[in-house]
Amino acid sequence: MMDRFAHLDWPFFDPPHAALSRGVETWALANLEDAHGEDADAVCRRLVKELGQAGYLEYCVNDNPDVRSIALIREVLAYHAGLADFSFTMQGLGSGPIMLAGTDRQKKDYLPRAAAGEAIAAFALSEPDAGSDVQAITTTAKRKGSDWELDGVKTWISNGGIADFYVTFARADEGISAFIVDAREVDATERIDIVAPHPMATVKLRGARGALLGEAGQGFKLAMRNLDIFRTTVAAAALGFARRALAEALARAKERRMFGQRLADLQMTQAKLADMATAVEAGALLTYRAAWLRDVRKARVTREAAMAKMHATEAAQEVIDDAVQILGGLGVTRGHAVERLYREVRALRIYEGATEVQKLIIARELLK
Template sequence: MTAFSLEPVQLAWCAELRTLAAERLHPLADKGEPGHVNRALVAELGSLGLLGRLFTSGALDLCLMRESLAYACTEAETALALQGLGAHPVHAYGTEAQRARWLPRVTAGTAVAAFALSEPGAGSDAAALELTAEAEGEAEADASRAGRSTDTSGAGPSPEAPALTAAPDGPARWRLTGEKCWISNAPEADFYTVFARTTPGAGARGVTAFLVPADRPGLTGRGLDMLSPHPIGALGFDAVPVTADDVLGEADRGFRVAMGTLNLFRPSVGAFAVGMAQAALDATLTHTAGRDAFGGKLRDLQAVSHQVAEMALRTEAARLMVYAAASAYDRDDPDVPRRSAMAKLLATETAQYVVDTAVQLHGARALQRGHLLEHLYREVRAPRIYEGASEVQRGIIAKELYARQEAR
């Protein structure tokens, strides 16, 4: 790893993390069942103090953790990242009671968190989500105040009568109805950060974030058989009860919770990708230096050495952009959305190229089950889609650029 204004202590910490990942986390990852939460691995991350650092460190430290773990054990990296993604909204936007109940268990690795934003019809277009949070007692309260008859159509609150008002007999209550899909750690998480529509027709401004424990009545789930080995599932909500005590942040302001979380984690998705790219590059250097071919070593072929040079060039460029974006987040710079999008886009696209090229230079052996590159090849594809597909990142970048131009 080369430095981006990194202190010796940071470089030493990264080396220590790679060693821990190889010696203590990888054996636990090997014992896990693909497609299911590896609770022993999560607990070990907690005992090592790594989960606690999710909430006490800045974005750059998060990137260093994810890159270092990904280099030696992608399963450990993903388990750590999913704990952070699911629990960060609780840490950043939760009440004292919410934080006290869940964060100690998350950091100890005894409670598994999940971030439930995507839906079957609302993936890249997160503002189009349709999971409905229908307020209990809202229609009756409106009718009483307006002196009109109660609407019993079941259509829920309208933009003119948003579901923000407490019912006459106590705090606001809602029923969640709909489906979430492509949710990491579902259906085995202990709680979910769930984004639901509380005001129909209001787009991103009518979404509320809820903290929903997995044992709420009406909440069901099923696993999905995916290319990546980590757990991903779908959730069904059949009038799942939530109250104002479950709201994260403010009602109808949940999109800010989602985007605030993604702005932090997008650069670190890039760090995950950089870790995989570096692992693929190092494996390729070893292979091409030792492989006999055409009367010499594989590295002696100019076509091969130039490809290796390109792999290194792109990996280093991606790393520098990831670190720059994370540092901008830590400084609270105004252009964090653009930098985060650029970092995720470049790093994930780079990792796809580097891993694919590494497979090509290794030949058929890289396609065997159990080979490092076979594993990385399956892992590297998903980051170009989740937490905002590459096309979404390009849209964010362009939007930010034009907004800055218009502000001049």
């Protein structure tokens, strides 16, 4: 038997973490059964509200974030519904720069509404010619009185089309800078459809008015500080997906009969299950070590977070692929949990720094 919550006894956690994780599990069982609908926009709008009402968004819209709590919540939400994990984390990613660098006024205007699930947040950094190479962004920002005017195109913007505000990065005379841009100022009508659909758009800025966030020229550092908090939690989402795939594979292997015995009695199945379980545990250790180092030791976790993100997302992809194999035809049947996981996990190896980028980060830290 696998106890999905056995890791809550690890020394990385305090008693409130265990209570939080089990509380989210109870909430997820009661609320996420129909969180996989065709209309991802409507599902996400509803989920943001419900996660706000349940009080969970306060963990990621928080000026003193506890990475272990965010990671535990993501793990449980991802286990049950990818869109719930997405809605939860985007509120944090889109509000993070305001928490880190906003004025008191900006914090008051945006954060309480984001934490309550009343305003949807987006984080607009990537551009058609600036993804992995973020410093290549060409969107411009020019001072216009007390405001700024932004021109350019942002793409792959999660929550694009449903967001109320976009924390947007653009190039000013002083260098890359961050701005808060109201949804009314942008054209997010060009939607992007991906393998596991969530709200996403290309966002066009044509003389869009924006309010400077933090100091001009400090936007790149701000984006990286924000991603530093959330990178470890991408690993936690991958962990949730992988745990679900393992649970589905175990259940099916124990019930499916072939050649006069259970699929689980065949040694090739057992070898697969052993590899899957070990990959999941290794991912959990790396993830919660990185979170603990940051929360408790207040350490910089550039290397540890990159290792966690790289390993957990790559391992989750393999675990889910093995689960599909164990389920046979059922595994590729539209609507089955492992078919959904197979599509949902793929983007995690690309966004917030592709695996290759994580390797460069780890190597750079090693060679210092």
